[in-house]
Amino acid sequence: MKNAYDRFVRPLLFSIDPETAHHFTIACLRAASHIHPILSALNRFSPDPKPKSLFGLDFRNPIGLAAGLDKNGVALPTWAALGFGFVEIGTITAKAQPGNPKPRIFRFPEQQALINRLGFNNDGAAAIAIRLGKLKRSGRWPDVKVGINIGKSMSTPIGEASADYLHSFQLLKEFADYVVLNVSSPNTPGLRDLQGAEALAELLRTIGQKNIANRKPIVVKIAPDLELNQLEQIIATCEANNVSAIIATNTTLDHSSIPADQDQQGGLSGAPVRQKSSALIREIAARSTIPIIASGGILDADSAREKFEAGAGLVQIYTGLIYRGPGLLREIAGAIA
Numbered sequence: 001m002k003n004a005y006d007r008f009v010r011p012l013l014f015s016i017d018p019e020t021a022h023h024f025t026i027a028c029l030r031a032a033s034h035i036h037p038i039l040s041a042l043n044r045f046s047p048d049p050k051p052k053s054l055f056g057l058d059f060r061n062p063i064g065l066a067a068g069l070d071k072n073g074v075a076l077p078t079w080a081a082l083g084f085g086f087v088e089i090g091t092i093t094a095k096a097q098p099g100n101p102k103p104r105i106f107r108f109p110e111q112q113a114l115i116n117r118l119g120f121n122n123d124g125a126a127a128i129a130i131r132l133g134k135l136k137r138s139g140r141w142p143d144v145k146v147g148i149n150i151g152k153s154m155s156t157p158i159g160e161a162s163a164d165y166l167h168s169f170q171l172l173k174e175f176a177d178y179v180v181l182n183v184s185s186p187n188t189p190g191l192r193d194l195q196g197a198e199a200l201a202e203l204l205r206t207i208g209q210k211n212i213a214n215r216k217p218i219v220v221k222i223a224p225d226l227e228l229n230q231l232e233q234i235i236a237t238c239e240a241n242n243v244s245a246i247i248a249t250n251t252t253l254d255h256s257s258i259p260a261d262q263d264q265q266g267g268l269s270g271a272p273v274r275q276k277s278s279a280l281i282r283e284i285a286a287r288s289t290i291p292i293i294a295s296g297g298i299l300d301a302d303s304a305r306e307k308f309e310a311g312a313g314l315v316q317i318y319t320g321l322i323y324r325g326p327g328l329l330r331e332i333a334g335a336i337a
């Protein structure tokens, strides 16, 4: 049965350029976050509580907003009112940056997929810390867990990545329930090299040294395109450095599901990454007890269930929200035992 999103909202949004549709949606969500009657109205459609505790945090339900939709943290109260159990903002970099040239988001409706090569366009850690500080002081900070996802500024050499992440961490940690080190976006050259054991250990040590008082859970977000031996090294490095959870996975560089004449450079998300992400989750769960947050190709209750069965404790959605709308939240929540 078609809901209002299927009938009206998606056709409208899909009739315009993907990035324009994105900015329009974020502007609406941002405006709504200041209007109490709208938040209350949205809240009435949010799913019933399905509490879940993981790495010391209590989530009201295990369904989160994946990073990249609200990069600048402008609509936290609205995401909470829609019923998400947790909201991950970012990726945020130490320096404000415009990202790659447009166009840089592409839809593939037949494959229920997106390709993006945004390149961490964001307002920068300092401006976002000011925004979050204002929200805190206004008393409108929502009752939902907030993850802050940080990455490397494009202009910072990869050899200086740790200092760049640390700068963002220091500015933003006070607002975060957990902090994600994104070492897996394909759109910042060299970033994925930070998944190598030595580079990852250095990054985790650098952050760890400044994460002693009021310790924040540190989460590492990994790519789906990893060899087993790379994955094993990542798990060992995460365990050795007290990482609280792994997010599996980011977008894929495997574009085999996209016809060659339509292909675009960038990270592929949505249905085509589902199996790959689930397989990686199974590999992690077979080797470690480290908590897993699933991301990749969750477009319905079945694909969400698959992630929990594979070993995930929490799930996150991005492309599914674009294709299915916020009703997807209730659909997934309804399928959780």
Ligand SMILES: Cc1cc2nc3c(=O)[nH]c(=O)nc-3n(C[C@H](O)[C@H](O)[C@H](O)COP(=O)(O)O)c2cc1C
Binding pocket: 066, 067, 068, 069, 071, 090, 091, 105, 114, 115, 116, 118, 120, 149, 182, 185, 221, 249, 250, 251, 268, 269, 270, 271, 273, 295, 296, 297, 298, 316, 317, 318, 319, 320
């Ligand atoms: C347009 C777009 C932008 C994204 N930006 C980010 C980002 O800034 N940081 C990040 O960690 N992941 C980012 N992602 C990846 C998503 O958070 C998610 O891990 C990935 O898309 C797989 O989940 P999905 O199939 O539900 O979309 C982005 C994805 C898309 C489609």
